[in-house]
Amino acid sequence: MKRMGPRLAAAAAFLVMAGACGSSSGGTVATDVGITSNQILLGNTISQTGAAAAYGTIANAENAYFTYINSKGGINGRKIKFVILDDAYNPAQTVPLTKQLVEQNQVFAMFSGLGTQDQTSVRDYLNTQKVPQLFVATGATTFGKDFNSNKWTLGWQPPYQGESHIYAKDVLQNHPNAKIGVLYQNDDYGQDYLKGLIDGLGDKASTMIVDKESYDVTSASPASQLAILHAKGADTVFVFAIPKPTIQSLAIITGLHWAPTIYVNSVSNVATYMKLAEKSGAKIDGAISVGYIKDPTDPQWTNDDGMKLYRQVIANCSTCDANNGFNIYGVAVAYTMVDVLTQAGSNLSRANVMKIASSQLNETNPFLLPGITVTTTSGDHFPIMQEQVIQWTGDAWHLQGSIINERGTIK
Amino acid sequence: MRFVGRAPRRYWLIALGVIVFAGLPTQVTSFQSLEWAEVLIFAIVIMGLNLLIGYSGQISLGHGAFMAVGAYTTAILVHRYHVEYLVTIPIAGLLTGLVGFFLGIPALRLSPLYLALATFALAVITPSLIKRPENLTQGTQGILLPPQQPPDWASSTFAAVTGGPAMTSDQWLYYLCFIAAIILFWVAWNVVRRRPGRALMAIRDGEVAAAASGVNVAGYKTLAFGLSAFYAGVAGALYALATGFVSPDTFPVSLSFQLLVGAVIGGLGSIAGPLFGGIFTFWLPIISSQFVQTQDWIPDQVASVFKNAGPAVTYGALLILIMIFAPNGLAGLILSAYARLRSRLRGVGERTSGQLPPDPQTV
Numbered sequence: 001m002k003r004m005g006p007r008l009a010a011a012a013a014f015l016v017m018a019g020a021c022g023s024s025s026g027g028t029v030a031t032d033v034g035i036t037s038n039q040i041l042l043g044n045t046i047s048q049t050g051a052a053a054a055y056g057t058i059a060n061a062e063n064a065y066f067t068y069i070n071s072k073g074g075i076n077g078r079k080i081k082f083v084i085l086d087d088a089y090n091p092a093q094t095v096p097l098t099k100q101l102v103e104q105n106q107v108f109a110m111f112s113g114l115g116t117q118d119q120t121s122v123r124d125y126l127n128t129q130k131v132p133q134l135f136v137a138t139g140a141t142t143f144g145k146d147f148n149s150n151k152w153t154l155g156w157q158p159p160y161q162g163e164s165h166i167y168a169k170d171v172l173q174n175h176p177n178a179k180i181g182v183l184y185q186n187d188d189y190g191q192d193y194l195k196g197l198i199d200g201l202g203d204k205a206s207t208m209i210v211d212k213e214s215y216d217v218t219s220a221s222p223a224s225q226l227a228i229l230h231a232k233g234a235d236t237v238f239v240f241a242i243p244k245p246t247i248q249s250l251a252i253i254t255g256l257h258w259a260p261t262i263y264v265n266s267v268s269n270v271a272t273y274m275k276l277a278e279k280s281g282a283k284i285d286g287a288i289s290v291g292y293i294k295d296p297t298d299p300q301w302t303n304d305d306g307m308k309l310y311r312q313v314i315a316n317c318s319t320c321d322a323n324n325g326f327n328i329y330g331v332a333v334a335y336t337m338v339d340v341l342t343q344a345g346s347n348l349s350r351a352n353v354m355k356i357a358s359s360q361l362n363e364t365n366p367f368l369l370p371g372i373t374v375t376t377t378s379g380d381h382f383p384i385m386q387e388q389v390i391q392w393t394g395d396a397w398h399l400q401g402s403i404i405n406e407r408g409t410i411k
Numbered sequence: 412m413r414f415v416g417r418a419p420r421r422y423w424l425i426a427l428g429v430i431v432f433a434g435l436p437t438q439v440t441s442f443q444s445l446e447w448a449e450v451l452i453f454a455i456v457i458m459g460l461n462l463l464i465g466y467s468g469q470i471s472l473g474h475g476a477f478m479a480v481g482a483y484t485t486a487i488l489v490h491r492y493h494v495e496y497l498v499t500i501p502i503a504g505l506l507t508g509l510v511g512f513f514l515g516i517p518a519l520r521l522s523p524l525y526l527a528l529a530t531f532a533l534a535v536i537t538p539s540l541i542k543r544p545e546n547l548t549q550g551t552q553g554i555l556l557p558p559q560q561p562p563d564w565a566s567s568t569f570a571a572v573t574g575g576p577a578m579t580s581d582q583w584l585y586y587l588c589f590i591a592a593i594i595l596f597w598v599a600w601n602v603v604r605r606r607p608g609r610a611l612m613a614i615r616d617g618e619v620a621a622a623a624s625g626v627n628v629a630g631y632k633t634l635a636f637g638l639s640a641f642y643a644g645v646a647g648a649l650y651a652l653a654t655g656f657v658s659p660d661t662f663p664v665s666l667s668f669q670l671l672v673g674a675v676i677g678g679l680g681s682i683a684g685p686l687f688g689g690i691f692t693f694w695l696p697i698i699s700s701q702f703v704q705t706q707d708w709i710p711d712q713v714a715s716v717f718k719n720a721g722p723a724v725t726y727g728a729l730l731i732l733i734m735i736f737a738p739n740g741l742a743g744l745i746l747s748a749y750a751r752l753r754s755r756l757r758g759v760g761e762r763t764s765g766q767l768p769p770d771p772q773t774v
Contacts, residue, residue, distance in 0.1 A: 090660045090661075090663070091553060091658050091660060092656065092658055092660050092662075095654055095655070096445075096449075099442065099445070100442060104440065104442045104443070117552070117553075117658070121555065121658065124555055125655075186542065186550075186551055187551040187552075188551070188552065216538075216542070218538065218660065218663065318712065
């Protein structure tokens with residue numbers, strides 16, 4: 001009995017070692033890492049908790065589209081497996097999780113990772129490892145503009161600066177004497193929108209913008225910033241914020257007995273959340289934004305083939321609300337991903353997939369507004385460059401004017 | 412041989428632990444080595460927290476902030492001033508220790524509850540403070556550090572021992588953390604077993620009595636705070652090197668809570684406790700947010716609810732369970748289980764595991 005301790009210890013050591021040995025196993029490699037004869041492995045990081053949890057459903061919608069494609073036989077017989085990890089919109093978590101997907105799960109590519117700051121923080125790593133970082137779910141201009149220094153990274157949605165240019169034009173045209181107050185998120189995402197607005201206003205920027213206030217994504221509420229904008233006499237407010245602070249802002253603005261012209265950025269403008277803001281007391285009639293995806297709550301698409309397909313696809317996701325615009329975003333971007341993989345055919349190497357995505361896309365996506373195409377060429381790496389102004393009247397967004405093409409406006 | 416034979420059982424356990432941890436990178440993948448490096452990093456900072464809470468009875472909710480100071484010290488020195496990264500580790504530790512020491516001076520005048528609040532305030536403002544001097548800290552963008560390649564001697568030794576490929580940077584970082592953890596655990600072991608440790612425990616158990624016995628209460632409390640911050644600083648520096656990325660959001664308020672919970676669950680007032688605490692703090696959020704998703708037998712709806720509330724709920728539930736069934740943490744639980752096993756085998760009871768008085772003030 002006296003020697004029990006060491007013996008137990010030796011047994012424990014053996015068990016630990018044996019357990020550790022069992023866990024290290026490699027996968028079979030067919031054409032490239034993450035591809036087997038019957039599977040394509042894609043990875044994703046997104047915020048399913050935390051300040052930007054509203055976006056979390058996007059990955060589930062993407063998975064719903066992959067499930068739909070898999071049920072139709074997959075892509076050339078290969079089924080897509082999609083690994084979704086929650087980074088809570090925190091780059092400090094995105095970095096290790098991305099590393100885990102690349103090194104541990106051995107994904108073929110990262111697909112639709114969400115968040116400007118988050119995706120910027122893993123861009124260097126993924127480019128060094130030569131792992132495609134495809135169709136990031138952020139419109140930060142850098143992802144299209146700096147393609148030549150990051151050849152493994154590509155965006156998808158229209159760039160924020162282009163969107164801001166549209167707002168600037170709209171202000172100059174319809175409210176030439178506006179006193180603009182800007183609320184923006186204190187990071188690359190907010191600053192990108194702000195830069196686009198300042199550039200778009202040109203010479204008038206310094207006189208028209210009376211104040212700009214930033215908020216931290218971790219802060220509880222942007223109330224004090226909005227009170228300052230109000231006090232500075234702004235009569236036009238730009239809310240460059242993610243969904244939660246946007247909803248808060250809209251309610252706070254009304255709470256301040258303030259009725260400015262409101263511009264809402266496209267990353268928070270889904271009708272579900274606008275209605276949520278109205279429920280919490282916000283008066284947002286006349287608010288302006290832009291759209292490029294068909295709004296599931298808009299009755300004009302009820303009999304549209306794309307919308308019917310979307311409803312069929314999203315039924316594969318038990319936790320997704322079909323009316324939430326973020327879900328159709330997810331399905332639309334997954335459609336492009338499947339398009340690229342299908343085009344790659346039997347040459348499923350990372351380099352070939354990246355080449356097709358970044359320079360050979362010419363796609364009519366059934367979930368985007370009619371007339372908008374997803375296009376890349378060897379000299380242009382912004383897949384979507386068309387948007388249309390929308391205005392909130394009578395509980396719904398209404399398309400205004402015609403589609404605006406921003407291609408070539410961002411150098 | 413007689414010496415070896417007569418060594419106390421816990422020495423065997425320690426030797427075993429060291430061997431297991433030393434051999435770990437040869438058995439797991441490079442990426443898993445990095446995960447275990449982070450476990451050791453958490454173990455180090457929790458060891459510091461344990462010295463403060465478990466031995467001197469002061470509560471800190473601000474150790475995430477101390478980690479941030481250490482991490483940013485290393486990140487800025489390496490990134491901006493191109494200082495050799497190994498040198499930055501002790502610098503980060505000492506600087507953070509100084510910050511802790513000076514913070515400890517006013518903090519001493521506060522009773523435990525208010526000290527907790529003061530350190531909590533530190534944890535709250537630190538991420539915002541980091542964002543301000545943008546050209547130094549690169550604001551919200553954070554600082555990216557290149558992976559640190561192992562020196563040739565380490566790389567070739569590793570290859571020779573394992574007979575496999577050369578050492579990766581992740582494995583090298585694991586060994587850095589391993590060495591740091593051994594040194595710092597050894598220091599802690601010595602501190603608590605000698606004069607300072609006895610003084611700290613005397614203060615913890617009765618400040619007035621300790622002062623009456625001639626213990627320099629103010630001095631030792633500040634020292635404990637500084638030493639504890641030093642541990643957090645070293646851990647922060649290693650964290651910056653291991654993950655290769657620091658941003659203000661790397662060190663949210665919740666990190667400080669997680670560390671405190673880790674210290675409690677691991678076992679306060681014990682040397683092995685922080686190791687369990689580190690394992691717990693690192694793996695629990697990952698398991699609760701990833702493991703459940705991969706289990707097909709759990710219905711989607713339940714899994715998504717679990718995921719949305721994930722780590723927070725599991726933390727809370729486990730903390731309550733541990734408080735009820737193992738008030739001395741995992742280390743205490745194991746000790747008492749061992750004691751029970753021995754008494755069952757021998758038919759007599761030995762000493763109980765109680766190391767902490769059941770005084771709620773210390774938790």
